[in-house]
Amino acid sequence: MTTPLLDQINCPADLKPLSEEQLLQLCQEMRKRIITTVSELGGHLAPSLGTVELTVALCRILDLPRDQVIWDVGHQAYGWKLLTGRRDQFHTIRQHGGLSGFLKRDESEFDAFGAGHASTSIAAAWGMASARDLRGEDHRVVAVIGDGAMTGGLAYEALNNIGDRQTRMAVILNDNEMSISGNTGAMSRYLRDLVNSHFYTKTKAEVAKHLDRIPLVGHTIVEAVKSIEGGLRHVIVPGLLFESLGFRYIGPIDGHDLRGLFRRLPRVLDSETPILLHVVTQKGKGFHHAEGDPVHWHGVGAFEIESGKSKPNPRTFTHIFGEGLAEMAERDERVVAITAAMPDGTGTSIFAERHPKRFFDVGIAEGCAVTFAAGLAACGLRPVCAIYSTFLQRAFDQVIHDVAIQRLPVIFALDRGGLVGADGATHHGVFDLSYLRCIPNMTVMVPRDEAELLHMMHTAIHHTSGPIAFRYPRGNVLGVEMPGIDDLQRLPIGKAEVLSEGRDAVLLATGVMVGSALRAQQALREMGIDVGVVNARFVKPLDEVLINRLAQARIPLFSMEDNVAAGGFGAAVNEHLAATAPHATACQVLALPDHFIEHGPVPTLHAEADLSPEKITARIAATLEAWRSVPTAAEVARRRR
Ligand SMILES: Cc1ncc(C[n+]2csc(CCOP(=O)(O)OP(=O)(O)O)c2C)c(N)n1
Numbered sequence: 300m301t302t303p304l305l306d307q308i309n310c311p312a313d314l315k316p317l318s319e320e321q322l323l324q325l326c327q328e329m330r331k332r333i334i335t336t337v338s339e340l341g342g343h344l345a346p347s348l349g350t351v352e353l354t355v356a357l358c359r360i361l362d363l364p365r366d367q368v369i370w371d372v373g374h375q376a377y378g379w380k381l382l383t384g385r386r387d388q389f390h391t392i393r394q395h396g397g398l399s400g401f402l403k404r405d406e407s408e409f410d411a412f413g414a415g416h417a418s419t420s421i422a423a424a425w426g427m428a429s430a431r432d433l434r435g436e437d438h439r440v441v442a443v444i445g446d447g448a449m450t451g452g453l454a455y456e457a458l459n460n461i462g463d464r465q466t467r468m469a470v471i472l473n474d475n476e477m478s479i480s481g482n483t484g485a486m487s488r489y490l491r492d493l494v495n496s497h498f499y500t501k502t503k504a505e506v507a508k509h510l511d512r513i514p515l516v517g518h519t520i521v522e523a524v525k526s527i528e529g530g531l532r533h534v535i536v537p538g539l540l541f542e543s544l545g546f547r548y549i550g551p552i553d554g555h556d557l558r559g560l561f562r563r564l565p566r567v568l569d570s571e572t573p574i575l576l577h578v579v580t581q582k583g584k585g586f587h588h589a590e591g592d593p594v595h596w597h598g599v600g601a602f603e604i605e606s607g608k609s610k611p612n613p614r615t616f617t618h619i620f621g622e623g624l625a626e627m628a629e630r631d632e633r634v635v636a637i638t639a640a641m642p643d644g645t646g647t648s649i650f651a652e653r654h655p656k657r658f659f660d661v662g663i664a665e666g667c668a669v670t671f672a673a674g675l676a677a678c679g680l681r682p683v684c685a686i687y688s689t690f691l692q693r694a695f696d697q698v699i700h701d702v703a704i705q706r707l708p709v710i711f712a713l714d715r716g717g718l719v720g721a722d723g724a725t726h727h728g729v730f731d732l733s734y735l736r737c738i739p740n741m742t743v744m745v746p747r748d749e750a751e752l753l754h755m756m757h758t759a760i761h762h763t764s765g766p767i768a769f770r771y772p773r774g775n776v777l778g779v780e781m782p783g784i785d786d787l788q789r790l791p792i793g794k795a796e797v798l799s800e801g802r803d804a805v806l807l808a809t810g811v812m813v814g815s816a817l818r819a820q821q822a823l824r825e826m827g828i829d830v831g832v833v834n835a836r837f838v839k840p841l842d843e844v845l846i847n848r849l850a851q852a853r854i855p856l857f858s859m860e861d862n863v864a865a866g867g868f869g870a871a872v873n874e875h876l877a878a879t880a881p882h883a884t885a886c887q888v889l890a891l892p893d894h895f896i897e898h899g900p901v902p903t904l905h906a907e908a909d910l911s912p913e914k915i916t917a918r919i920a921a922t923l924e925a926w927r928s929v930p931t932a933a934e935v936a937r938r939r940r
Contacts, residue, residue: 300335302328310384311358311409322359322557326351329378330585332389337377338604341721342393342400345583345596346445347377349475349554353443353578354378356560360568361439367411367427371420371444373401374598375473383409393721395899400722415725416690417640417663418451420444421470425461428468439568440468446490447478447640450662461573462545469567470546470575473554475582478640479597480648483660493537494551494579541575550577555584594643616771617714619749619781621646623756624683624712625653626784631760632657633681637672639665645685645714665690669697669709676707681760688713688728688770695734698766703740706765711735712756716745716770717811717861718891718905723898729891731770732809733866736839740765742792743838745810745860749776751836757787772811772861774901793840801831804855804923807846807886809835809868812859815905818912819919826920830857838868841875850876855926856886857919861910864890887922889915 304321305328307313317325329351337344355378357368363383370376380398381389385407391397402410412423424442431438444454449472461468474490476482538548549567552559560578567576582597583589588607589596602609628634628650640663642648651658661668665686672682684691691698691713702709716728735743742762746752746769755769782788795807799820808816816832823830831854833845838860849856858869869888876885891908905911909918930938 300331302332304328305332305381305386308382308386311361311363311382314355314359314382317359319558319561322355326355326557327585329355329381332381332386333377334586334604336389336392337599338602340390340393341598341600341602343374343377343598344586345589345593346372346375348584348586348589349580349582350375350443350473351378351584352555352557352560353471353473353580354382356557356564357441357443358382360561360564361441364408364411366439366568367424367441368409369412369414369420369424369427369440369442370402371414371442371448372417373410373414375443375445376402379409380407383407393723393898395897395903399898401725413725415722416693417448418444418453420448421454421461422457424468424470425457425466428466429464432466441471441568442468443471443473445478446472446474446476446487447482448663449486449490450478450482450484450640451664452666458541458544458546465545465572467571468573469570470573471567472550472575472577473580474551474577475580475593477582477593477597478663479644480594480640480642480660482662483640484662487662489540490577493577538575538577545573547572547574548577549574551579552577554578554580613775614749615775616749616752616773617644617646619646619752619776620685620712620714620756620771621649623753624685625650627756627760628654628657630784631681633679634760635659635672635675635680635682637661637668637682637684639663639668639686639690641685641687641690644687645712647685665693666697669694670701672709673697673701673705673707676702676709677705681708681710683710683712683759685712685714687715687726688717688731689715689719689726692730692734698735698741699738702766703738706740708763709766710756710759710762711766711768713768713770715773717772718896718901719773720901720904721898724895727896728770728773729861729863729896731768732838732860732862732868733870735768736868736871737866738766741839742767744769744790744836745838746771747808747810747813747834747836748779750779750781751834753782754788754790755836758790758792761789762792770810777814790836793837793842795836795842795845796834797845798832798834801854802829804828804857804919805831805833805849806857806859806919807833807835807868807872808859809838810861812861812889812910815910815912815915816859819916822912822916823919826916828920828923830919835868838871841871843875843879846872846875847879850880850884853884855884855923857889857922858886859889859910859915860891861905862890863893864888865893884926887918889918 304325393400401415403413420442424440428440541548582593635657636647636650637659638645638647672684675682719726744755746755759767806816813834860868872886
């Protein structure tokens with residue numbers, strides 16, 4: 300693949316001497332590089348193909364890194380990486396030890412602000428613009444946000460403040476009509492109207508000019524128009540919503556027309572007051588497969604460029620959840636499914652097809668999803684909030700304040716629990732056991748396999764005394780035998796499953812770690828160490844009866860979870876032991892460490908965190924050995940005598 304122009308760009312300043320023709324060629328080369336690289340490694344393809352011209356224009360016009368560009372989410376910024384000194388590492392993107400798939404302050408001085416979660420850019424840019432003003436500096440600050448991210452409330456909270464304070468900064472709204480799936484909500488309709496209607500694109504001045512030409516009544520009409528709130532004014536003032544919030548609205552303009560961008564952007568970037576430029580782009584631009592199906596091509600695995608074909612997707616926990624929920628809803632009309640902009644990612648698109656009236660995609664608005672679910676539950680329905688573990692962090696207060704305090708039976712289905720791999724630190728679902736366990740009235744379950752996931756879903760739908768959550772991993776099912784819908788069991792709340800007893804120790808494992816515990820058990824047996832394995836099933840409430848029995852028998856305990864150690868399952872076991880049997884041996888906690896874990900294959904990351912079956916085996920063997928050599932209190936006393 301030859302990219303002669305791109306190969307000469309080592310920083311944005313290298314774009315300055317290029318002619319328009321050359322910049323157009325550069326755009327082509329960037330697309331080529333992005334498509335080739337993602338075809339080999341997978342990644343966020345369609346979003347980054349849509350922003351190529353905008354990226355080139357920003358890099359050419361701005362004085363970088365002095366000026367600051369804050370990209371929302373950061374998944375559309377592959378072109379940005381190519382032009383800001385990371386071209387030669389681009390082939391490492393999302394690979395262990397390589398470039399991140401998102402933007403990160405410690406990866407490049409050009410990444411003014413890191414992200415991964417949506418809708419943060421405007422608030423962050425406001426902070427950075429305000430800091431600039433307080434420090435008496437003079438650079439430009441620009442937030443680039445997608446129409447999908449504009450469904451998040453945080454974006455409006457920031458607009459509300461910026462418009463009021465008239466902070467000097469620009470917002471570029473990158474509107475491709477898509478979130479990951481089709482965009483939802485009235486705001487998205489409003490943006491569509493702005494783009495589609497010629498009427499809307501007329502400027503205020505133009506309209507006034509036309510009206511003014513009508514003798515006598517013209518002036519009166521102009522005055523009347525000015526005085527009417529909503530209604531007609533809304534129709535004739537482009538971007539009225541943003542204008543009312545204190546922003547100047549420019550657009551919509553074609554985000555792939557480089558010439559047009561060069562004409563309009565400088566005025567926008569140099570505006571002394573808040574300004575919003577509405578740029579229309581096509582997701583997947585320049586790769587016909589992606590243009591035709593931007594939902595599929597939002598984020599993809601490796602594929603063949605010519606045919607667009609990729610390896611067939613094996614069945615995942617997400618499929619099991621999506622199909623299972625749709626089926627359970629056939630039998631219970633109270634079941635309602637809610638997603639926050641992730642119908643495909645959570646598998647709820649299956650539910651949407653079969654039960655469209657009972658399906659709600661609220662946009663990137665996790666807090667809204669949870670409080671909406673609370674309202675549904677308060678009126679007797681059985682809402683299932685299907686949200687990735689990492690994104691439910693957004694709605695912590697809603698889970699406590701709107702759901703748990705009122706003991707409302709909202710069901711939380713947390714996909715992507717544990718380490719997720721290539722998306723890295725912003726996306727690992729490694730805090731959920733901690734942030735859910737600390738909430739009173741909450742029940743927290745973790746299935747060991749896909750069959751148990753179905754039993755837990757069934758249990759959750761029949762659990763009416765308060766909120767209940769289950770979290771399951773990203774990725775393929777284990778391939779266990781599946782129960783039929785009529786064979787589903789209601790699991791006794793707070794009861795673990797003892798898989799085997801052990802003479803030397805017991806491993807209390809949660810979720811996918813049960814598999815690792817079984818492998819460790821096998822390896823330890825070969826070393827002459829006999830350990831039992833318990834599938835914990837419940838992180839809250841704990842199986843206190845079982846733990847008490849093991850503590851009284853003085854069996855050494857090990858807990859295992861793919862959650863941070865702080866506040867997690869093992870911490871719960873130790874809290875219980877400390878409170879009830881202070882003389883008992885503590886449980887050794889095998890969990891994730893107290894630092895953010897970067898991207899990479901999950902088995903590699905587990906090994907680095909000492910959580911691979913091999914590392915677990917070695918740790919348990921070493922600990923038991925060490926404990927054996929520690930004298931008991933009686934022995935110490937005897938030796939003293
Ligand atoms: C808080 C949060 N919820 C969900 C997501 C998952 N997500 C990543 S990108 C995206 C869609 C963003 O759409 P848009 O801003 O229009 O960007 P586009 O991909 O269309 O360029 C979503 C829902 C996220 N990153 N953060």
